[in-house]
Amino acid sequence: MKKQNDSLIDDRLRSCLIAIKQVDGIIDMDLHLVFDYGLDSLRMQKLCIKIEDEFGIIIPEDEARSGFFASLNGIKQYLSEYHSIV
Numbered sequence: 001m002k003k004q005n006d007s008l009i010d011d012r013l014r015s016c017l018i019a020i021k022q023v024d025g026i027i028d029m030d031l032h033l034v035f036d037y038g039l040d041s042l043r044m045q046k047l048c049i050k051i052e053d054e055f056g057i058i059i060p061e062d063e064a065r066s067g068f069f070a071s072l073n074g075i076k077q078y079l080s081e082y083h084s085i086v
Contacts, residue, residue: 016050
């Protein structure tokens, strides 16, 4: 069950990224959101809002600027540690 839930979380995070930026090809959960996907500060903020809506959580601004938000896997780890999602 955990593996299936893990995959669902990945899909939901990928959908959040696609909703705010056109991404060509397969989305790698480990790629850097700024350096590899080219998200600027406004798009990072939009991504956080999209994730808040998707998962029904609130992400404090200081947490959104943490190292967790460098990649989708980092965000997944954040969701697990801070919001018990995964």
